[in-house]
Amino acid sequence: MNINELREHLCSQYPDLCPLFSVEFGDGVLVIDADRLHEAATDLRDLGFDRLGMVTAVDTRDEFELVYRLQSRQMHAGIFVKARVPRDEPTIASVTDLWPAANWQEREVFDMFGIVFTGHPDLRRILLTDDWVGYPLRKDYQDERIIRRPDYI
Amino acid sequence: MTEETIVNIGPSHPSTHGVCRIVVTLDGEVVVKAEPIIGHLHRGIEKMAENRTYLQVVPLTDRLDYVGSMYANWAYCRAVERLAGIRVPERAEYIRVIVCELQRIASHMMGIGSTGADTGAFTAFMYAFAQRDHVVELFEALCGSRLTYNYVRPGGVSMDLPDGWVEQVRSFVAQHPAAMMELDTLLFGNVIARARLKGVGVLPADTAVAWGTSGPTARGSGVNWDLRRDDPYSVYPRFDFEVPLGENGDCYDRARIRLWECVESCKIIDQALDQLEPGPVKAEGLPRLLAPRPGDAYDHIESARGSLGVYLVSDGSPRPYRMKVRSPAFCNLSVLPLLAEGHTLSDLVVIIGSLDPVFGEVDR
Amino acid sequence: MAFVDDLGAALDKTPGGGIILTSLDAVMDWSRGKSLWMMPMGTACCAMELIAASFSRFDFDRHGSIPRPDPRHCDVMVVAGTITRKMAPAVKRLYDQMPDPKWVIAMGNCAVSGGIFYYDTYSVIRGVDEFLPVDVYIAGCPPRPESLQDAILRLREQVSTDSIAPGKSRALKSELPSSGSPRKGERDAAGGDVG
Numbered sequence: 001m002n003i004n005e006l007r008e009h010l011c012s013q014y015p016d017l018c019p020l021f022s023v024e025f026g027d028g029v030l031v032i033d034a035d036r037l038h039e040a041a042t043d044l045r046d047l048g049f050d051r052l053g054m055v056t057a058v059d060t061r062d063e064f065e066l067v068y069r070l071q072s073r074q075m076h077a078g079i080f081v082k083a084r085v086p087r088d089e090p091t092i093a094s095v096t097d098l099w100p101a102a103n104w105q106e107r108e109v110f111d112m113f114g115i116v117f118t119g120h121p122d123l124r125r126i127l128l129t130d131d132w133v134g135y136p137l138r139k140d141y142q143d144e145r146i147i148r149r150p151d152y153i
Numbered sequence: 154m155t156e157e158t159i160v161n162i163g164p165s166h167p168s169t170h171g172v173c174r175i176v177v178t179l180d181g182e183v184v185v186k187a188e189p190i191i192g193h194l195h196r197g198i199e200k201m202a203e204n205r206t207y208l209q210v211v212p213l214t215d216r217l218d219y220v221g222s223m224y225a226n227w228a229y230c231r232a233v234e235r236l237a238g239i240r241v242p243e244r245a246e247y248i249r250v251i252v253c254e255l256q257r258i259a260s261h262m263m264g265i266g267s268t269g270a271d272t273g274a275f276t277a278f279m280y281a282f283a284q285r286d287h288v289v290e291l292f293e294a295l296c297g298s299r300l301t302y303n304y305v306r307p308g309g310v311s312m313d314l315p316d317g318w319v320e321q322v323r324s325f326v327a328q329h330p331a332a333m334m335e336l337d338t339l340l341f342g343n344v345i346a347r348a349r350l351k352g353v354g355v356l357p358a359d360t361a362v363a364w365g366t367s368g369p370t371a372r373g374s375g376v377n378w379d380l381r382r383d384d385p386y387s388v389y390p391r392f393d394f395e396v397p398l399g400e401n402g403d404c405y406d407r408a409r410i411r412l413w414e415c416v417e418s419c420k421i422i423d424q425a426l427d428q429l430e431p432g433p434v435k436a437e438g439l440p441r442l443l444a445p446r447p448g449d450a451y452d453h454i455e456s457a458r459g460s461l462g463v464y465l466v467s468d469g470s471p472r473p474y475r476m477k478v479r480s481p482a483f484c485n486l487s488v489l490p491l492l493a494e495g496h497t498l499s500d501l502v503v504i505i506g507s508l509d510p511v512f513g514e515v516d517r
Numbered sequence: 518m519a520f521v522d523d524l525g526a527a528l529d530k531t532p533g534g535g536i537i538l539t540s541l542d543a544v545m546d547w548s549r550g551k552s553l554w555m556m557p558m559g560t561a562c563c564a565m566e567l568i569a570a571s572f573s574r575f576d577f578d579r580h581g582s583i584p585r586p587d588p589r590h591c592d593v594m595v596v597a598g599t600i601t602r603k604m605a606p607a608v609k610r611l612y613d614q615m616p617d618p619k620w621v622i623a624m625g626n627c628a629v630s631g632g633i634f635y636y637d638t639y640s641v642i643r644g645v646d647e648f649l650p651v652d653v654y655i656a657g658c659p660p661r662p663e664s665l666q667d668a669i670l671r672l673r674e675q676v677s678t679d680s681i682a683p684g685k686s687r688a689l690k691s692e693l694p695s696s697g698s699p700r701k702g703e704r705d706a707a708g709g710d711v712g
Contacts, residue, residue, distance in 0.1 A: 148204070
């Protein structure tokens with residue numbers, strides 16, 4: 001299966017999402033509802049995306065965008081799966097049961113953004129100390145210890 | 154079954170290769186559970202990048218993987234180039250390949266050497282480090298710094314090769330494979346080192362894939378995946394090289410394929426030097442202040458530790474809206490609890506060394 | 518070294534004890550200065566240069582500076598690398614475990630002032646001197662091994678001013694005006710090793 005066949009397959013599988021599925025620079029992008037993320041991830045894993053490369057989040061100021069990057073060794077292809085969760089109660093299903101690689105990466109996203117992954121076996125802070133207040137990579141993170149860099153440009 | 158003991162190793166311990174704390178539950182001398190606690194070098198580089206211009210982020214990426222700074226430079230620059238649609242001149246691509254393969258040698262020398270130190274063969278560390286010092290000197294001639302190079306920039310490299318540098322690289326590459334053979338005999342031919350490394354910390358291939366490991370850690374288990382060949386970037390398709398693979402997935406295989414990778418790197422450098430043509434080393438007409446279109450871009454390269462990716466989000470302003478570094482060492486280290494289980498405490502040290510983590514990159 | 522401290526204090530008070538005291542000081546400082554064992558508190562990039570410094574090419578053993586991972590063996594802590602808020606308690610604890618007299622070298626910009634990680638970051642401590650008394654600062658990102666070598670030699674000068682009597686110090690040879698040196702306090706370029 002190459003990336004075009006994959007695209008056709010996904011379009012037939014997720015007809016409501018088809019317009020959102022674009023192929024940029026050879027990497028597919030699949031934008032999906034947060035509720036359907038685990039279902040789609042299971043599908044993609046069964047299609048041959050055996051590696052979870054990256055889990056991260058972007059704070060768009062209105063909501064959080066989760067970004068998953070999957071890789072397939074057979075297809076020599078990568079795909080992004082994006083899902084949006086609300087800022088006030090960010091919760092999404094964990095994919096640790098599909099790829100154990102998500103374990104530490106989801107902990108990191110929890111640490112930096114405060115997004116709760118339901119079904120994660122061990123959701124704790126990973127990089128910061130356990131008693132840290134706030135989530136640093138949120139755009140509205142306040143910390144009096146930060147000294148802002150003066151603008152030179 | 155004796156009473157379980159909990160031993161705390163680190164965060165400052167010579168065998169953890171950096172600032173990692175490991176809480177080990179022991180039954181006698183056998184590890185029941187090992188839990189790495191990371192983040193002691195978490196410097197918030199991803200947050201800092203949000204208040205720098207695209208060019209000002211390049212020095213920050215140097216400090217990520219400080220054993221192999223060129224890789225983070227390159228991965229970041231590729232993501233910026235993809236985001237801003239910059240075409241890199243051919244000579245610059247060749248120079249990037251040459252410096253990154255040299256960097257692979259320098260980085261692997263540290264990895265193999267510390268494996269030697271962990272198994273008690275400190276002489277091997279000295280031999281390996283002598284080779285590393287040669288590379289570091291070449292880099293110093295190239296860009297004036299021994300560790301943090303800031304050499305690969307968006308659109309090319311910061312400056313052309315200095316006079317006589319190509320000849321110096323050629324003479325280094327000519328002697329390197331022989332030095333590797335010597336190191337092979339010295340370290341992997343040693344009975345003690347073999348006894349300490351063989352059959353220790355076995356990582357099965359399917360586990361290696363599922364846990365997202367990459368680079369020598371995955372290839373030591375026989376996972377045939379190298380981005381240079383399987384997702385070719387830059388000018389790598391023009392070179393003829395092999396990807397060494399391990400069979401058993403133990404510490405011996407993980408450490409030893411690093412050695413063969415160095416020999417393959419020498420081949421790539423030789424071919425790249427042959428094909429190197431004069432020309433510009435930086436893209437023409439780049440604005441001083443890059444402000445790419447709104448959107449996101451991801452690019453990854455094969456670093457000495459595995460697939461190193463950079464994910465950039467732009468909102469159209471001259472600063473990245475979000476930068477995420479997909480760090481191979483972070484994923485590789487996450488298999489440590491699986492590998493350490495059932496081995497003795499002294500083997501835990503060897504297992505950490507064989508994963509070759511760099512904590513600047515693990516913690517970011 | 519309570520006994521030595523008591524002896525120093527006693528000699529200081531005794532009339533005529535100063536002669537013995539200065540001779541004792543000379544012996545103590547000479548032996549201390551020539552075997553400054555390092556506690557390599559390498560956390561980040563500078564640790565690579567610290568390793569390079571103690572290896573065959575730069576060979577620090579010839580200065581009597583042997584890296585020892587155990588703080589209880591060490592005289593000088595070389596803080597090489599960024600210290601984060603998570604790491605700082607461990608560094609402080611290791612420093613407290615070192616026996617007196619002890620010194621600290623801050624190697625690299627991160628340990629001096631936070632360096633490149635001064636602005637915009639929430640987790641880095643801006644200089645190790647926020648919680649440790651630093652004797653020698655080395656600038657550079659990272660500094661070359663030669664800079665560390667220079668720092669050790671300067672620290673040796675500083676050690677040679679110490680006295681075993683509490684609250685006293687010996688005059689430095691280089692601090693005294695001499696005909697050979699252009700300015701007071703400047704090191705004699707040809708003089709080389711002091712102490």
